[in-house]
Amino acid sequence: MRVLGMISGTSMDGIDAAVVDFALDGGTLHGRVLLAGTTPYPADVRARLAAALPPAATSLEEVCRLDTAVGQAFAAVAAAAATEVGGVDLVVSHGQTVFHWVEGGHALGTLQIGQPAWIAERVGAPVLSDVRIRDVVAGGHGAPLVSYLDSLLLAGRGGTAAALNLGGIANITVLRPDGTLVAYDTGPANALVDAVVAADRLDPAGFDTDGRIAAAGHVDETLLAVLLDDPYYRLPPPRSTGKEHFHLPYVRDAVRRAGTDPTPEDLVRTLTELTVRTVADEVRRQGATFLATSGGGCHNPVLVDGLRAALPGVAMVPADSLGAGTDDKEAIAFALIGWCTAHGLPGTVPAGTGASGARILGTLTPGAGPLRLPEPLAAGPDRLLLHDERGRA
Numbered sequence: 001m002r003v004l005g006m007i008s009g010t011s012m013d014g015i016d017a018a019v020v021d022f023a024l025d026g027g028t029l030h031g032r033v034l035l036a037g038t039t040p041y042p043a044d045v046r047a048r049l050a051a052a053l054p055p056a057a058t059s060l061e062e063v064c065r066l067d068t069a070v071g072q073a074f075a076a077v078a079a080a081a082a083t084e085v086g087g088v089d090l091v092v093s094h095g096q097t098v099f100h101w102v103e104g105g106h107a108l109g110t111l112q113i114g115q116p117a118w119i120a121e122r123v124g125a126p127v128l129s130d131v132r133i134r135d136v137v138a139g140g141h142g143a144p145l146v147s148y149l150d151s152l153l154l155a156g157r158g159g160t161a162a163a164l165n166l167g168g169i170a171n172i173t174v175l176r177p178d179g180t181l182v183a184y185d186t187g188p189a190n191a192l193v194d195a196v197v198a199a200d201r202l203d204p205a206g207f208d209t210d211g212r213i214a215a216a217g218h219v220d221e222t223l224l225a226v227l228l229d230d231p232y233y234r235l236p237p238p239r240s241t242g243k244e245h246f247h248l249p250y251v252r253d254a255v256r257r258a259g260t261d262p263t264p265e266d267l268v269r270t271l272t273e274l275t276v277r278t279v280a281d282e283v284r285r286q287g288a289t290f291l292a293t294s295g296g297g298c299h300n301p302v303l304v305d306g307l308r309a310a311l312p313g314v315a316m317v318p319a320d321s322l323g324a325g326t327d328d329k330e331a332i333a334f335a336l337i338g339w340c341t342a343h344g345l346p347g348t349v350p351a352g353t354g355a356s357g358a359r360i361l362g363t364l365t366p367g368a369g370p371l372r373l374p375e376p377l378a379a380g381p382d383r384l385l386l387h388d389e390r391g392r393a
Contacts, residue, residue, distance in 0.1 A: 011168040090127075
């Protein structure tokens with residue numbers, strides 16, 4: 001079954017897409033990755049999304065317009081991907097998260113936009129969307145949903161293995177030798193750095209390209225202490241967060257409370273160190289000895305080298321070593337969720353999200369013809385083996 005998975009993460013740098021051809025063989029699910037890549041948002045759409053996110057005020061009119069604009073952008077990417085591989089059986093669109101509602105350590109709602117009907121109309125295949133909300137309704141955080149993929153990729157490694165994604169927000173999945181799993185958002189990865197870089201126009205790309213800005217600065221230890229004192233880091237897992245909490249005014253307020261006046265380079269360096277410290281603390285707390293990394297933060301040498309220095313006893317490797325490309329893993333994760341839903345299987349690990357039980361995820365929008373799904377399966381796979389076959393589809 002060919003499934004196209006798509007997501008734009010909290011960094012909003014573009015639409016990640018991956019086409020995976022899944023086939024089950026006994027307890028092993030094989031996934032042939034036929035296509036994977038990222039398409040930047042149109043500049044005006046990204047700017048409007050950034051302007052509409054909390055704590056900014058917006059209107060229902062703008063939300064409606066953005067729902068259409070994001071849906072059309074996803075539809076264009078989906079159509080190109082489906083054409084390149086000769087068609088897909090199902091599209092999974094995570095869309096763009098614009099609000100993740102958490103109070104008192106509990107997720108109460110989550111909103112992703114990007115109207116899936118635009119994709120269904122353009123591609124002709126059914127579209128699975130709204131993939132987070134069912135887990136939230138079941139008492140979970142709806143995040144990190146990548147933990148199900150991680151659980152299959154880390155299976156059988158031995159020891160305590162972990163997978164880390166460094167997007168706008170950093171999340172970690174930990175699999176222990178006895179098979180127990182824990183997953184949660186550790187805190188910001190690129191979100192705060194991106195907010196400062198974009199606001200102060202420090203880099204035309206809107207992020208710290210290759211960590212050059214951070215490399216030119218020094219850590220402001222007084223400011224870092226203020227940032228580390230955030231109660232979020234003391235919450236027990238599972239926990240989730242987003243740009244509703246970690247945003248530009250959050251940084252400005254922290255600088256005010258610290259009473260310091262960092263240079264732009266020192267501020268970016270300090271925010272980068274915040275990610276290093278908070279992620280490393282969690283890796284050590286969980287006792288992980290193997291760490292597979294993915295996400296945009298992996299392209300920042302200051303961040304990656306900082307983690308290596310802070311975790312000398314941990315074997316730290318890119319997610320590519322597990323078959324999931326560093327920049328492609330989340331899109332692959334949503335393709336996997338789509339395969340699970342199509343076969344009547346849950347796509348979550350309750351221990352990873354905090355839900356009362358595993359749930360079949362998403363809402364289906366029919367394609368050009370009748371909605372036809374495979375026969376339901378009685379049980380899901382024990383592990384997933386990914387095979388990179390890009391260019392050989």
